[in-house]
Amino acid sequence: MALEWDAASYEALADPMTRWGEEFLGGIALRGDEVVVDAGCGTGRVTELLLGRLPEGRVVAVDASREMVEAAGRRFAGEGRVRVLRQDLLELDIGEEADVIFSTATFHWIPDHARLFRALARNLKPGGTLAAQCGGAGNISRVGRALRGVMEEEPFRGYFEGWEDTKHYPAPEEERALLQESGFVEVEARLLEKPTPFAGEEALARYLEAVILRAHLMRLPRGMRRPFAQAVAGRMAKEEGLEIDYVRLNMLARKKEADDE
Numbered sequence: 063m064a065l066e067w068d069a070a071s072y073e074a075l076a077d078p079m080t081r082w083g084e085e086f087l088g089g090i091a092l093r094g095d096e097v098v099v100d101a102g103c104g105t106g107r108v109t110e111l112l113l114g115r116l117p118e119g120r121v122v123a124v125d126a127s128r129e130m131v132e133a134a135g136r137r138f139a140g141e142g143r144v145r146v147l148r149q150d151l152l153e154l155d156i157g158e159e160a161d162v163i164f165s166t167a168t169f170h171w172i173p174d175h176a177r178l179f180r181a182l183a184r185n186l187k188p189g190g191t192l193a194a195q196c197g198g199a200g201n202i203s204r205v206g207r208a209l210r211g212v213m214e215e216e217p218f219r220g221y222f223e224g225w226e227d228t229k230h231y232p233a234p235e236e237e238r239a240l241l242q243e244s245g246f247v248e249v250e251a252r253l254l255e256k257p258t259p260f261a262g263e264e265a266l267a268r269y270l271e272a273v274i275l276r277a278h279l280m281r282l283p284r285g286m287r288r289p290f291a292q293a294v295a296g297r298m299a300k301e302e303g304l305e306i307d308y309v310r311l312n313m314l315a316r317k318k319e320a321d322d323e
């Protein structure tokens with residue numbers, strides 16, 4: 063199972079992800095009556111926008127995190143058009159074939175994309191669409207540099223010895239090849255730069271803690287998590303500036319049908 067999240071902090075601080083999710087969704091053609099999976103739905107902020115595009119359709123909102131699934135469950139309580147499931151996307155089984163699988167800000171948390179794309183394809187109708195946005199090549203390299211520096215410092219270094227962050231920000235050609243091998247055709251993949259400024263060091267630290275550093279913070283005792291995020295924000299402010307250099311990778315593909323070659 064994937065790692066745990068602090069759903070309340072994510073809900074409060076996920077404005078950049080919601081904004082990109084909304085933009086990305088705006089570029090996807092939907093009739094309005096489809097069954098759409100939101101793969102890695104988080105607390106459901108983007109899922110809600112997706113539901114707004116489906117007046118006669120349904121959403122299956124899937125996430126592996128207990129806190130996120132509980133938050134999404136509360137958000138959609140009494141909404142018969144949304145089913146919320148706690149599942150690992152690598153073993154996805156929604157019990158029906160979806161018309162579309164949609165996903166934002168999730169795939170870079172999952173190292174094995176060959177296995178991920180095969181699992182997604184199994185839950186799509188032939189001819190169904192995969193539309194996903196995640197971190198792509200070059201994503202948050204400024205944070206990465208500051209982070210590596212802080213991980214080498216006391217009192218944190220002992221907690222990271224022999225550990226490697228498994229987050230992966232793929233290049234478009236890498237994903238194109240994997241999608242084609244996993245049964246998709248008409249594959250498109252391209253990078254978009256989304257530089258995101260923060261008002262000050264403290265705002266950056268809170269954001270890093272809630273969103274970017276989840277895997278790192280799980281290595282640390284609770285009392286060291288905030289100081290770690292503050293140390294990364296402090297190093298960024300000093301050496302890199304208060305802007306996160308986000309790079310998104312947009313992917314669009316169609317699941318092969320019998321008459322596709």
Ligand SMILES: C[S@@+](CC[C@H](N)C(=O)[O-])C[C@H]1O[C@@H](n2cnc3c(N)ncnc32)[C@H](O)[C@@H]1O
Nearest residue numbers: 064079102104125126127150151166167168171
């Ligand atoms: C940054 S949040 C994105 C949430 C939402 N899609 C958005 O754009 O705001 C990433 C989500 O992916 C989920 N996730 C990561 N790995 C997963 C996996 N293997 N299976 C299911 N969900 C996963 C996390 O639990 C988290 O809720």
